[in-house]
Amino acid sequence: MIYFDNAATTLIKPAGVAEASARAVRTLADPGRGSHKAAGKAAEISYACRETAARLFSAPAPENVIFTMNATHALNIAIKSLAERGTPTLISGYEHNSVLRPLKAVGADIIIASSQPFEQEKLLEDFIRGLDRRPKLAVVNFVSNVFGYILPVEEISHLCADRGVPLIVDASQAAGHMKVDFSALNAEFIAMPGHKGLFGPQGTGILIASGKGKTFMEGGSGSNSLDEFMPSFLPDRHEAGTHNMPGISGLYEGLRFVERLGIERIRKIEDELLEAALYELESIDGIRVFRARKPGRQSAVVSFTAQNLGANELAEALSGEGVAVRAGYHCAPLAHRSAGTEPGGTVRLSFSVFNTQWEIERFAAKLRHILKRI
Amino acid sequence: MHYLIVFRSLTYAQRAAKTLERAGILSYMVRPPIEISEKGCSHALKIRAESYAKAAKLIRDAGFAYEAIYRVDGAGKAEEVIR
Structure with missing residues (x-):
């Protein structure tokens, strides 16, 4: 199988992750x-x-690192610490349902700052307009899980800090792929899953917290x-x-892997994979690719649509050819509204450092074959 | 005789242990006697008597939020040193 669904979860993990988890089942309390050895x-x-x-995320101390079940759990803790009924909350037009749904559930008054994908300057302008409406909270996605769009999070963090607006950052698609610096972002909370770019098992997540917050459980x-x-x-x-x-044992091995490899090297490998995928996709007739035109604005995630075949049908056909992708709305309706890809959604490719250019070439050949059959 | 530096949080105790280790002071994580653990379920670093003065200064200078420090005699009787 060619696995291009790393934005959902990474399937290929570094050596040691599975073994650490298995060892934990047998040996750890x-x-x-308790005060015994296993504890x-x-x-x-x-x-x-x-x-x-x-260390990886420049948190003030280890106690500011909270283990969660996943990024959704982490975001629920963060959002429900700071938002309640009527709290004016500014978000980007690329937020995942793990941000939108908790805000809706508490009855927050949501303000959306949006733009077309990859238009950082326009997004910043809209964000400033949103801040003029005096929100009490801002929540922003570091990287769109649909388009790989790297939002101008650092600039947004400065804007929020200048105006005293607490900030929550969803680093689900950024952690392990690019530098995520808690101290530089001046955030109240940064949430991330353990099982995507950090290569831990499913059922893990991390919330980096500046202070106490309300209890969720x-x-x-x-x-x-x-x-x-x-x-x-x-x-x-x-x-x-x-x-x-x-x-947690498996996540520890994943974090060690990311630290050993280094974010710079990870970013370089993923940028090369992205370039290869964009090159292949843009050479196929009838494919619309959503891509950044300026360097450094897209992670190793790319969405596309096919003129003559729906996203779900195309994903199913690719699965039949041994290529795993994701199609549809990716639990991010706001992103599709921002980009105009409703209805239908997109097909998404998302890479990890374990993918290869050979896999991308094989995928492109299979895609051409599928489109010829229509 | 030994000393117990008592923390409410396991993570604080662990961080303190690392700080002491870097300064060459060995400590051992224990559950303190229930009688000296006000709110129940605390975590303590057991350190040798000869390391106490240096350890106490390090802990205070680093601003660790410890609950209390106890001196424990040979018979196991604990006496609070600093709150």
Whole structure:
């Protein structure tokens, strides 16, 4: 199988990830619960994972790294800490449902700053207009999961900081692919999954938190047990219940891999894959490709549509040829509204460092073959 | 005799242990006796008596949010040193 659905989850993991998870199932208990060896070992690994994440994302300290089930869980904690009914909240037109739905659920008053994909300057202008409406919160996607569009998050963070607007960053498609610097972004929260660019198992995520926040889930924390409320200190405040040690162990190996390889090298490999994919797609008649025209504005994610075949039908045909992609709305209706790709959505290719140019050439050949058959 | 530096948070205790380790002070993570753990389920670093003064200064200078420090005698009796 040629796997081009890494934006959903990475299937090919670095060596050691699966083994670490399997070893955890057999040998690790829950950190901070017992005082026996299995709990102690679990505590060492979970701390090492926090420490590595804190280093990679420039978090103030390991305790600012909170383990979650996924980025959606992390975003729910962040959003429900800062938004409630009527909170005017500024978001980009590229937010995933994991941002839009929690905001809708709490009844926030949503302001959308939008532009066509890859038009950073226009988005910034619209964001400034949005800030003039005095929002109490801003939530912005670092990279669009549909188009790979790298939003001007750093500029947006400065604008929000100047106006005292707290910022939440969704780094789901950025973490492990490009530099995500918590201290530089001056964010209240940065949310990310463990199982995409960080190569951990599914069931893992990270929330980097500046402060306490409201609790999203309450239960045992292995600390302050006589207190009937969740602890006020991080990370315990947001980590109720038994930890997913198989997940955290695997995530630790994934983080170590990203740190060893280095973000610069990862970015270089992925940029080359993106260039190869754009070259192939743009040489096929009847294909519309959504791409950045300026360098540095697109991650290793590319969406396209076919003139004579719907996105879902095309994805199914590609699956029949052994190529895994994703089609449709990608849980991001706002992005499709911004780009004008409703109805129908797009077919999305998303790469990791484990993909090759040979796979892209094979995919292009299969795509041509499918389109000829119509 | 030894000392226990008690933290409410496991993660704080772990970070403190790393700081002490970098300064050449070995510590051992333990669950403190329930009697000295006010809110229950605390985490403590056990350190040797001879390391106490240096460790206490490091912990204070680094601003670690510890709960208390106890001196524990040979019979296991704990006496609070600093709050």
